Amino acid sequence: MQRDEPASGCLYLVGTPIGHLGDLSPRAKAVLAGVTVIACEDTRHSGQLLSSLQASGRKLSFHQHNTRTRVPQLLQALSEGDSVAVISDAGLPGISDPGEELAAEARSAGFEVICIPGPCAATTALVSSGLPSGRFCFEGFLPVKGKERRQRLEQIATEPRTTVLYEAPHRLLPLLQSLAEHCGAERPLQVARELTKRHEQQVGPTIAAALEHFQTQRPQGEFTLVLGGCPAQTPSEPDDSELLARLQECIANGASASDAARQLALESGISRRRLYALLHQEPSD
Numbered sequence: 001m002q003r004d005e006p007a008s009g010c011l012y013l014v015g016t017p018i019g020h021l022g023d024l025s026p027r028a029k030a031v032l033a034g035v036t037v038i039a040c041e042d043t044r045h046s047g048q049l050l051s052s053l054q055a056s057g058r059k060l061s062f063h064q065h066n067t068r069t070r071v072p073q074l075l076q077a078l079s080e081g082d083s084v085a086v087i088s089d090a091g092l093p094g095i096s097d098p099g100e101e102l103a104a105e106a107r108s109a110g111f112e113v114i115c116i117p118g119p120c121a122a123t124t125a126l127v128s129s130g131l132p133s134g135r136f137c138f139e140g141f142l143p144v145k146g147k148e149r150r151q152r153l154e155q156i157a158t159e160p161r162t163t164v165l166y167e168a169p170h171r172l173l174p175l176l177q178s179l180a181e182h183c184g185a186e187r188p189l190q191v192a193r194e195l196t197k198r199h200e201q202q203v204g205p206t207i208a209a210a211l212e213h214f215q216t217q218r219p220q221g222e223f224t225l226v227l228g229g230c231p232a233q234t235p236s237e238p239d240d241s242e243l244l245a246r247l248q249e250c251i252a253n254g255a256s257a258s259d260a261a262r263q264l265a266l267e268s269g270i271s272r273r274r275l276y277a278l279l280h281q282e283p284s285d
Contacts, residue, residue: 006035006083011074011106013099015118016049018090019196028116029053035085037077039070041097045089062086067098071105078111092120096140096166121195122164125224128202129162129190132229136162142175149178156227157182163227169219176211179227183207188228193221243270244278251279 039062093099185208250260265272
């Protein structure tokens with residue numbers, strides 16, 4: 001049996017549409033219409049959506065610039081028995097926004113924290129990119145400049161899993177240029193914009209192709225980038241002369257020809273028969 005919602009003293013992280021208003025779930029509508037406090041990333045931006053739901057809860061702004069004062073206020077509201085919903089301008093709060101800090105503080109204080117699932121640009125772009133989604137990592141927005149940005153780019157360049165990033169339009173080209181420099185221009189990439197909207201677009205299939213496109217088409221809107229993982233490096237197989245030298249080294253250390261071939265076969269994955277044959281081949285002139 002499902003519980004009654006919203007519940008007193010409970011924090012709800014509510015997913016809202018990232019573009020298409022039809023993606024707001026019935027459960028999200030009911031929670032937003034019933035809570036006593038709604039913390040919005042931007043009260044003006046969310047006002048139209050909340051008005052359409054006849055949400056009567058007290059609206060408070062909650063963004064990265066007021067977390068120091070707002071988090072204690074929201075925790076106080078929970079302690080007084082209010083039901084509190086947190087929404088971002090689009091998507092799931094807690095993904096690249098201060099909902100993450102509030103959720104951690106609320107749990108630490110002993111309050112119940114519930115996510116009302118909804119759209120998320122990261123997973124929406126990922127599953128439609130055609131790139132491997134079985135294992136992936138989320139980087140969000142990279143540091144704008146400096147040593148930390150360079151280190152993150154170096155880590156991404158060698159990351160074997162698919163990587164999802166966010167970027168603002170005025171920083172998209174510098175990011176694409178940095179990715180080309182660190183990952184190689186032919187690394188698979190899909191750049192998604194206007195997700196779920198009428199003019200949804202994905203640009204790829206490589207960093208080079210995306211860079212060429214946005215050098216002629218001015219970036220507009222928020223971007224989600226899905227970058228293919230670093231290809232696995234296939235170690236080169238040693239040539240016969242190197243294998244023979246290693247076999248002779250084993251024999252010089254007291255191993256028989258048979259034991260030397262067996263040991264090197266275990267270490268290298270090369271067949272014992274081939275290695276044993278190397279020891280008995282006629283030297284070339």
